[in-house]
Amino acid sequence: MSGEGADLPALPRLAGALRRGVSALAAGMAYLAGWNYIACALFITADVLGRNLLGVSSAATVEVTGYMLAGGIAWALAHALTRGAHIRVDVWVNRLPLRLRAVLHLLALLLLGAFAFFCAWAAWSLVDESLLFDAHDNSALRVPLAVPQGVWFFGLAAFCLAVLVLAAEGASLLLVGRPAEVDRLLGPRTVDDEAAEALEAAAMAREAAEGRGPA
Amino acid sequence: MIAVVVLLLLLGVSLAVAAAGGQEVPVGAILALTAVFVVFFGAGVHVAAVLGLLGVLVGLVFSDRPWWDFAGQTLWGPSSNFVLVAVPLFLLMGDILLRAGLSDRLYRALNLWLNRLPGGLLHTNIASCAMFSAISGSSVATAATMGSVALPYFTGTGYSRRMVLGSLAAGGALGNLIPPGITFIVYGLITETSVGALYVAALLPGLLVTGLFVLVILAHGLARPTERPAPVPFALKLRALADLLPTLALMLLVLGSIYAGWATPTEAAALGAVGAAVFAAFEGKLSFRLLNASAEATARNTALLGLIVLAAYLLNYVLTTVNVPQTLAAFMADLPLPPWAVMACILALYLALGTFMEGFSMIITTVPVVFPIVTALGYDPIWFGVVVTMLVEIAQISPPDGTVMYVLQGMRRDGGPITDMFAGVLPFLAAYLVAVTLLMVFPELALWLPRAWG
Amino acid sequence: SAQMPTSLPPGPKVSIVSVTQPLPTQPQFTRVDMPYLRDMLRERSGGRIEGTVASHAERNLSGTELVRLVRSGQADIGASTLTTLSGDVPIMDGVDLAGLAPGIGTARRIADAMMPVVNRDLERFGTRLVIIYPFPAQVVFCRQPFASLADLRGRKVRTFGNSLVDLVNSLGAQPVSIGFPEVYSALERGVVDCAVTGTGSGVAARWPEVTTHISNLPVSWALAGYMVNINWWNRQDPQVRAFLEGTFKEMSDKLWELGDAATRDGIDCAIGKAEGCRIHTLAARPMTEVNGTDADRAQLREILEKTVLPGFVKRCGARCGEVFNQTVAPLARVRFGG
Numbered sequence A: 001m002s003g004e005g006a007d008l009p010a011l012p013r014l015a016g017a018l019r020r021g022v023s024a025l026a027a028g029m030a031y032l033a034g035w036n037y038i039a040c041a042l043f044i045t046a047d048v049l050g051r052n053l054l055g056v057s058s059a060a061t062v063e064v065t066g067y068m069l070a071g072g073i074a075w076a077l078a079h080a081l082t083r084g085a086h087i088r089v090d091v092w093v094n095r096l097p098l099r100l101r102a103v104l105h106l107l108a109l110l111l112l113g114a115f116a117f118f119c120a121w122a123a124w125s126l127v128d129e130s131l132l133f134d135a136h137d138n139s140a141l142r143v144p145l146a147v148p149q150g151v152w153f154f155g156l157a158a159f160c161l162a163v164l165v166l167a168a169e170g171a172s173l174l175l176v177g178r179p180a181e182v183d184r185l186l187g188p189r190t191v192d193d194e195a196a197e198a199l200e201a202a203a204m205a206r207e208a209a210e211g212r213g214p215a
Numbered sequence B: 001m002i003a004v005v006v007l008l009l010l011l012g013v014s015l016a017v018a019a020a021g022g023q024e025v026p027v028g029a030i031l032a033l034t035a036v037f038v039v040f041f042g043a044g045v046h047v048a049a050v051l052g053l054l055g056v057l058v059g060l061v062f063s064d065r066p067w068w069d070f071a072g073q074t075l076w077g078p079s080s081n082f083v084l085v086a087v088p089l090f091l092l093m094g095d096i097l098l099r100a101g102l103s104d105r106l107y108r109a110l111n112l113w114l115n116r117l118p119g120g121l122l123h124t125n126i127a128s129c130a131m132f133s134a135i136s137g138s139s140v141a142t143a144a145t146m147g148s149v150a151l152p153y154f155t156g157t158g159y160s161r162r163m164v165l166g167s168l169a170a171g172g173a174l175g176n177l178i179p180p181g182i183t184f185i186v187y188g189l190i191t192e193t194s195v196g197a198l199y200v201a202a203l204l205p206g207l208l209v210t211g212l213f214v215l216v217i218l219a220h221g222l223a224r225p226t227e228r229p230a231p232v233p234f235a236l237k238l239r240a241l242a243d244l245l246p247t248l249a250l251m252l253l254v255l256g257s258i259y260a261g262w263a264t265p266t267e268a269a270a271l272g273a274v275g276a277a278v279f280a281a282f283e284g285k286l287s288f289r290l291l292n293a294s295a296e297a298t299a300r301n302t303a304l305l306g307l308i309v310l311a312a313y314l315l316n317y318v319l320t321t322v323n324v325p326q327t328l329a330a331f332m333a334d335l336p337l338p339p340w341a342v343m344a345c346i347l348a349l350y351l352a353l354g355t356f357m358e359g360f361s362m363i364i365t366t367v368p369v370v371f372p373i374v375t376a377l378g379y380d381p382i383w384f385g386v387v388v389t390m391l392v393e394i395a396q397i398s399p400p401d402g403t404v405m406y407v408l409q410g411m412r413r414d415g416g417p418i419t420d421m422f423a424g425v426l427p428f429l430a431a432y433l434v435a436v437t438l439l440m441v442f443p444e445l446a447l448w449l450p451r452a453w454g
Numbered sequence C: 001s002a003q004m005p006t007s008l009p010p011g012p013k014v015s016i017v018s019v020t021q022p023l024p025t026q027p028q029f030t031r032v033d034m035p036y037l038r039d040m041l042r043e044r045s046g047g048r049i050e051g052t053v054a055s056h057a058e059r060n061l062s063g064t065e066l067v068r069l070v071r072s073g074q075a076d077i078g079a080s081t082l083t084t085l086s087g088d089v090p091i092m093d094g095v096d097l098a099g100l101a102p103g104i105g106t107a108r109r110i111a112d113a114m115m116p117v118v119n120r121d122l123e124r125f126g127t128r129l130v131i132i133y134p135f136p137a138q139v140v141f142c143r144q145p146f147a148s149l150a151d152l153r154g155r156k157v158r159t160f161g162n163s164l165v166d167l168v169n170s171l172g173a174q175p176v177s178i179g180f181p182e183v184y185s186a187l188e189r190g191v192v193d194c195a196v197t198g199t200g201s202g203v204a205a206r207w208p209e210v211t212t213h214i215s216n217l218p219v220s221w222a223l224a225g226y227m228v229n230i231n232w233w234n235r236q237d238p239q240v241r242a243f244l245e246g247t248f249k250e251m252s253d254k255l256w257e258l259g260d261a262a263t264r265d266g267i268d269c270a271i272g273k274a275e276g277c278r279i280h281t282l283a284a285r286p287m288t289e290v291n292g293t294d295a296d297r298a299q300l301r302e303i304l305e306k307t308v309l310p311g312f313v314k315r316c317g318a319r320c321g322e323v324f325n326q327t328v329a330p331l332a333r334v335r336f337g338g
């Protein structure tokens, strides 16, 4: 990360620093979301074993794991964005000239932002309504709905923030005439990115295989 | 190109529908919306944003209700739905198995048995993918797992690069069809069809597609013989079978727990994930680092699917409030065409959409609209679930856009162009189409087993 | 009694969106909603009122969100079961507690008495109940034989709603929560041993294929209600309101008749008695009917008093206990706090 864009004007540099901060926050939230799925697997497994072997069941598994999914999706949205993982149909865009491509990347991001803001606003209205109703679910735990919905809203709000800082950086780079850097920042993930990711997992697998010694 | 044709067709249909309903036709609005849709897709706007904003626009133009006041509930419903919890759990299981190196053992063991057939290692690709599909519900996870294991075995061999990539992509595209599968879970959720029955119905078609893939490779192997490796002593082969045990045990755990009545299909995915971690622990590979990496990958991939689900549900809610699916279903059912012709049109539409759309977003946007038509025509929901899943799998491996192919391309280290993949996958794509046609002609391929079973 | 008027004076057009039963195949939908809220509204109003009717399934709803649906003006009229809505409006549970009404007559008297009470709470959310009606009696379906409620001890029972969970727990059985679409295969594979639902609803969901015994003892009625959006209602021309009020009254009578008829019909269809099976479809594999005993009824009453009713008051607040004692106790002869 050091020295990245050292020759850039102040505005995009500031925006870049902001974006890196938000990316770190988003990554932290995504790891939590992922561990939440591991907890989910353990919770459901315990419920299945309990029901079949001991005759006990939490009677709230369906609801609680549903909330864990909602929270998990929302909390990892921003991270998926900063990692460029959200799916785009980009067969045509990548054949356009650089300048046009950079503008389209920014446009796509802004439109994604518009949808993200709509979702976050809708989520907040739902939390607000659940507070008005003092609504609870019908499970044995009677969870106040505003709690899981509030967690869900927080994730969507973080997603909006990530769109904002990314768009700010993209726009400032475009303003100072650096379309190539916009393309690198907002462009579709290159084969290299995806390869790096797959190779990282494969490397871990190979490590595992080698650790086992010759068979 | 195909996309535009499809959209114009859709426009024609919607005009005809509106005309048949005797209403005044808002041609301008429909044309404008179609144009927005085309421009959005062409400009590389994210799939979720296209769907979601299309929902917002349709709502603003056509609905006289304050639909936005219910949007929070519309988005919350699917994102907190227990049935969808299976999605991250399957992704988690696949990732743990890959990182713990268990998939590598599966591949090596199968290889000892298959590598002397005409086509050699290519058969191992299909067989290991098919076996992995029986524990994993995700095509991308299947392709990523078996692809990263298999590719190193081919470096420095005389195998056709195209066939290697093609067979791995095709094998990955068994991931959803051979039960368990995320597509079935989502389909069951949307249409209120039993996921257990869908799994049973998919068994024979899954075997059929696998068999056709084997034939493709045999034909290739006979036409272009490669050097056969030296025979391996039978005792060694037998001993290698032990390496299949973790996979077979997980298969038993995931599918067995459903049919023994211990768990629902969603719960079985959780058992699979925990089971994978237990096997990793037996191997001494379970570590914080492994779980942490798997957690991140699972969260990221679930989020990108989840965002599309949110958008699709919003679009679907708005379309339903303005009665689009209902009108379309009534119109299609009244067309002066035999049901099979309408069905053929529907399947053609899926094939066209599948070339540029990703499988998951395709099913979630189209099934709510198409399903009422299918039932109105008198087709069996279980049969249609299997056919749609096959079409989704075809979408994943039909050029130019397919997640499975992208994932595999990302793993190559020879730096070759993605067109290798496009060329290599074509014979397998043809085999898949043959299977869909067979299922059209002989629906019993899917329906016989669930009936005999129940 | 009041009836649906046969005509409506001409005036500005009114379009009414109704979202009613869980599934479009339910007799409440095909025999009441479609004829009244769509066809007869149009015919008798001389085309002035245009009604569209959809089920929860067609609108992709789970049923819990109906108050919010009507409140936000997505539908003008919405219907759902009261227990399902009780997460948003807890007092609704008190109309239909497990074991409260042994017969459909008592259930209707309790429903009539509670409607104004529930509406005091609902009006805060901009909605109002206009009809409370029953689904067929909620009974136990099992995949193994049983002779009484006591036999359910130790079995896994699929339930929904808090008061049924309390009941099943008190019987020494294990409540399991599974979404309705998964119940069929859960019964088939033995993920659960028993499940509670309406007699007719179970038959419609093809449960006779996967269960063998059906009880005829109503544990509750799955009372449900139609709500209107108050703003929308107040905006209507008084003549339209009077026309709709008459419609609701007539629908209410029809729905209670249907609930009564469908209860016995569902059992007859399940046990393969063709002459009694007119509303639902006859089961291909007849089930065995398990007669409710006096001991069952006594046990149900005891559990209501000791567990179900206190559980309801705990969830809903002390005020609900008072309301219950004032309004329901004289009809059901059960008091909260003895």
Ligand code: NA
Pocket (backbone or CB within 6 Å): B132, B133, B134, B135, B136, B137, B138, B174, B175, B176, B177, B178, B179, B180, B181
């Ligand atoms: Na699978």
Ligand code: NA
Pocket (backbone or CB within 6 Å): B354, B355, B356, B357, B358, B394, B395, B396, B397, B398, B399, B400, B401, B402
């Ligand atoms: Na494709």
